[in-house]
Amino acid sequence: MKEEFTITAYTENQVGLLTRLSAMFSRRKINIESLNTSPSEATDIFRFTIVIRETEEVVRKLVRQVEKQVEVLKVYFNTDTEIVWQEVALYKVPTDVIAEKVKVERLLREHGARAVVIRKDYTVFEVTGHREETDNLVQVLEPFGLIEFVRSGRIAIIKASNGFHEKLREFEEENPGEETSTNLYLNQKEAVFSM
Amino acid sequence: MTATQTKTAGQTTPTEQISGSEIVIRALLAEGVETVFGYPGGAIMPIYDALFDYQEQLHHVLVRHEQGGIHAAQGFARVSGKTGVVFATSGPGATNLVTGLADAMIDSTPLVCITGQVFAHLLGTDAFQEVDVINITTPVTKWNFQVTDASEIAPALAKAFFIAKSGRPGPVVVDITKNAQIQETDFAGYEPCKFLRSYRPKPIVRTEYIREAADLINAAKRPFVLFGQGVILGNAEREFQDFIEKGGFPAAWTLLGLSALPTEHPLNVGMLGMHGNYGPNVLTNECDVLIAVGMRFDDRVTGRLDRYARQAKVVHLDIDPSEIDKNVKADVPVWGDCKETLPLLTALLEPKTHPEWLQRFREHDLEEATQVIFDELHPAENRELTMGEVLRYLNELTDGEAIVVTDVGQHQMVASRYAKFRQTRSNVTSGGAGTMGFALPAAIGAKFGAPDRTVVAIAGDGGFQMTMQELGVIQQEGTAVKIMILNNRFLGMVRQWQELFLNRRYSFTDIVSPDFVKVAEAYGIRGAQVSERSNLKNAIQTMLETPGPYLLEVLVGKENNVFPMVPQGCGVGEIRLR
Incomplete structure (x- = not known):
């Protein structure tokens, strides 16, 4: 059964790596639902957060292939319950509508929207939350002249993770321990999901 | 600075x-x-x-x-x-x-x-x-x-x-x-690279899995070893031979594993896969423990996966962890360089022989010999030349010491099935990609890589024409490559499929070729064409004995097929002998 998986890859910061990784998904005709690259807790190590809908078996095999890439240090994959995740959305609406209609102001408050920019002609609100939350507000604002909407890629924190600092130190050793240099996924489902 | x-x-x-x-x-x-x-x-x-x-x-x-x-x-x-x-x-x-x-x-x-x-x-x-x-x-x-x-x-x-x-x-x-x-x-001088923090060339060997694998193998009644190019790439031919000899395991090779173990070794039971030998394919579905060494269970080896070795416990040795469980689920993954893992595993093996189990392979061999091999290697006088008899003479005349570089198609399967090898790194072919046009340039490269050995390129009339401009390299460098074109005036493998599965609708497989001997001559390369059985052996001998490069075109039967065959979409047990 297909479900949503969040893939977290710790990588070197290398031009072209994004293509290499995204090609591995497109080759298998897997649509990337969301993609975010950012620095990680470890200096000079990048963190890709990729969301796809697939079966666990497909994800597991794909993740092994991703981890095999020369510039990838470690890859984890998690279901939604195993992570804390957020997306940021921005909404641009005409200022006069909000000013005139009390209802709109109330709706924005109910959805936890925060004004980022207020100008005479338009106001930009921001909502941080899960997909349903940011989607809901779009529907709410549409009748009131929503001018622009944009949402960021997902970022996620793995609940059970102790961070990458320790791992990175192991990677930097020429003779690392078993944990670092063996395949994490073999017969170790627990380890995969708990890190 | x-x-x-x-x-x-x-x-x-x-x-x-x-x-x-x-x-x-x-x-x-x-x-x-x-x-x-x-x-x-x-x-x-x-x-x-x-x-x-x-x-x-x-x-x-x-x-x-x-x-x-x-x-x-x-x-x-x-x-x-x-x-x-x-x-x-x-x-x-x-x-x-x-x-x-x-x-x-x-x-x-x-x-x-x-x-x-x-x-x-x-x-x-x-x-x-x-x-x-x-x-x-x-x-x-x-x-x-x-x-x-x-x-x-x-x-x-x-x-x-x-x-x-x-x-x-x-x-x-x-x-x-x-x-x-x-x-x-x-x-300031060149510093070789020996370490990259994000790249682990080989996983660390986990001894607990070696032990698990040994227990499983020691308890096996019908163990069966499959070996691939990993044995060659790991320089582990010796370690591999020790392993199968101690356990008395029948061992079959993938297309790229060929020559890792001498073809005449008593435990070498032949080739796996679509055009592999009868026994190894059928008995894959009868073994109790399948031990895969440095191979990746390509679909041409496994046929239909849901009918592949369902009864067997699988031990998979591979250096690339992403190969484990990719196609065939491993019961015991032994990841690591087989140069390291094989000796560890061998040390834990109980010395055994499996005479009855080996006998099963021999019985299947006999059936394949009767129904396929004998006619291919010793065709009746009234039959056109077969690719198999060309290989038989080549084996006789080179004594299995040559490097054989094949192209892609029928001749590749025939050459792989029948060529004899005594030494490792002697079989060069395009396996996974199936690149027509591979043989001639690869043979030229092989001669540079092993200048003291005889290098024979075997190509079909189709594939040869894809890269035959490289004859110019032979002309310029004097590379002593022996070229055999097994010409059946067809794109033979596609034609075979058209014959067997598409009602003989030979859609664009009827290919016209130039006079290959004249083409060779234009490049200053000596050559000959042979179409008569009585001249075949002499022609091959002349090719091998003539100093320098040589091109021999052999006119083989137009519509010969390669058998056995596991038709696409079938299980290995459904292999056809005709």
Whole structure:
């Protein structure tokens, strides 16, 4: 059964790596639902957060292939319950509508929207939350002249993770321990999901 | 930084100002490279200019097409165990490498391909002969990198050689912009790369799995070993032989595992897969423990997966953890270099023989011999020549000591089925990619990689015409390659499928060929054509005994088929003998 998986890859910061990784998904005709690259807790190590809908078996095999890439240090994959995740959305609406209609102001408050920019002609609100939350507000604002909407890629924190600092130190050793240099996924489902 | 500044910084290595191109050549020499296959062009001219002064140390083979160059490097790497090196220019020069890269990627062949690129300031401007080589080659390389500054060349090449050869080998591309080739920079000598924090060439061997594997194998009544190219790439032929001999295991090879174990070894039970031997295919579904060593369960080996070895426990030894469970679920994964894992496993084995189980293979062999092999190797006098009898004479005359380089198609399957090998690294073929046109250039490369051995290229009339311009290399270099074209005046394998599965609708498989002997003659290569059985052996003998290169065209039967065959979509147990 297909479900949503969040893939977290710790990588070197290398031009072209994004293509290499995204090609591995497109080759298998897997649509990337969301993609975010950012620095990680470890200096000079990048963190890709990729969301796809697939079966666990497909994800597991794909993740092994991703981890095999020369510039990838470690890859984890998690279901939604195993992570804390957020997306940021921005909404641009005409200022006069909000000013005139009390209802709109109330709706924005109910959805936890925060004004980022207020100008005479338009106001930009921001909502941080899960997909349903940011989607809901779009529907709410549409009748009131929503001018622009944009949402960021997902970022996620793995609940059970102790961070990458320790791992990175192991990677930097020429003779690392078993944990670092063996395949994490073999017969170790627990380890995969708990890190 | 100037040389004096370096000294005051306390370094003892003196630096010198040299061009990026000079660094490329020095790096190759430092990596022990002696032979490069390549083709010059605008964006790689500075490197060729630097090469001009090093012709004594670095032999450059001018190919006739970059695809020929990369296949030659593959042939070189496969027989020598060294890394093949290719030069190509930007744009079409680089795109012509793509087929070879894909081939080397799937067949795990170590290559370093150096491509020229337009000046860095022109990148992205649609400059003359500019192609986005890095993005085009990304899915077909183990690693690739674009260099835009001369100071990056030495470290990039060091990484390239390390990555190409270590772990599961593969091709890498280093794309060097022309300005970086021309630019002068400080060079303090070449430092090989031995470590990258994000790259683990081989996983650490986990002894608990070795023990689990040994327990399973020791308890097996009908153990069956499958071996692939991993045994050859790991230089583990000796370790592998010790392993199967101690356990008394019948062992069958994948197309690329061929020659890792002498074909006449008593435990060698033959070839796996679509056109493999009858016993190994049928008995895959009767063994109780399947031990896969350095192979990846390609679909041409397994046939339908849901009918593949369902009854067996699977022990899978592989250096690449992503191969474990990819196609066939392993009960015990033994990941690691088989050079290390096999001896550990052998040490825990109980010495055994399995005479009754081996007898089952012999019974199947007998059936296959009666129904297929005998007629193929000893056809009736009224039959047209068969590919099998060509191989029979070749075996007799070379005594299994030759390197056989095959193209793709019927002749490839026949050659793989019947060629005898005594030595490892003697079978060179395009396995995973199935690249027609591979044999001639790969054989040329193989001869450079093993100059003291007889190298025989076997090709069909179709595949040969895809890269036959490389005869020009033989002419120029005098490369003593023996070429056999098994000409059936058809694209034989496709025709066979059309015959068997598509109602004999021979859609565009009827191919007309030039007079190959005359083509050879035009390149100054001696040759002959043979169509009579009575002349066949002599013709092959003449080919082998004539000094230098030789082309022998053998007119074989037009509509001969390769059997046995596991039809696509069928299980290995459904293998057909006719």
